[in-house]
């Protein structure tokens with residue numbers, strides 16, 4: 001799959017810009033604060049109606065503009081699709097696939113998939129569990145429309161339950177609603193857990209192979225999924241997983257009411273990452289955690305390719321300059337065979353190394369060079 005054309009209007013520091021991409025490698029070159037990351041962010045947005053670094057859609061609209069427009073031409077499954085998103089300050093964004101309004105972000109993901117890789121991802125292992133859940137969610141939302149729906153349902157129920165737990169002492173009648181939201185959390189939670197478990201099973205396999213390669217066979221990486229303790233088999237059928245979740249939630253009822261917090265559910269999931277049998281988060285060197293994170297991100301791309309039969313568009317933001325030559329070479333070997341958009345600073349030696357089309361960005365304006 002590839003993105004051939006992109007048009008932006010009122011998006012971040014782009015007033016109005018259209019750009020054509022090479023089907024292979026595209027190097028986006030520019031000084032700091034010119035719009036390199038913004039360009040990758042726009043492509044990511046067209047793949048999932050979400051930006052990993054923006055808190056909300058309003059942030060994405062140019063300071064001077066009332067609305068933002070993103071439009072892209074994508075070639076996949078032997079045909080061309082047009083994706084469009086309009087962002088507004090006062091109302092919810094609108095999406096289109098081939099001029100037909102799209103109800104959900106998943107409809108965009110069925111056309112365009114991206115894997116975004118930025119320097120913060122190199123810390124994926126060191127950070128708290130939230131970062132690893134975000135990684136799982138971002139990957140699965142693009143890959144599985146049903147996962148995106150279950151996650152949205154879970155988040156809605158979680159927000160309701162949080163309000164009930166927070167306010168029940170002042171308003172005891174709220175507790176009558178608790179069973180209903182608990183059941184919604186159990187149902188959507190069971191779907192989430194099964195998808196995560198299936199994904200991590202593959203992730204573990206590919207990431208281990210990548211890590212072995214990148215470390216020259218010297219280290220073994222193992223990745224496992226950690227979820228609610230009562231769910232002994234997260235790959236069991238959803239009714240079984242739901243029953244275990246219900247059990248766990250019931251046993252935490254008193255504690256949840258006392259602490260006024262949701263204590264039970266997959267919103268506390270994590271990935272356990274070990275190198276040579278030891279917890280990577282606590283014991284690994286900086287180089288080892290980087291290699292492990294790199295292996296996970298590249299595994300994400302391999303899984304997409306395996307599931308959909310097409311390589312997702314790879315968005316590499318400033319990552320290579322953060323890696324030593326050996327790891328750079330490892331990434332460069334792995335990214336062949338699909339479309340890549342990669343940002344670099346002016347003085348980098350990488351553009352020469354990479355070949356492909358070079359686009360220069362200066363103050364929100366792009367030109368081929």
Ligand code: ATP
Pocket residue numbers: 011012013014030031032033034035036037038039059060061062063064
């Ligand atoms: P670096 O090399 O430092 O990573 P970059 O080229 O990746 O730089 P971007 O993150 O793309 O830079 O940001 C470019 C500029 O866009 C910044 O100066 C930022 O202030 C500006 N910017 C961010 N959001 C908006 C917005 N909503 N409207 C207008 N400009 C914005």
Ligand code: MG
Pocket residue numbers: 036037038317318
């Ligand atoms: Mg940047």
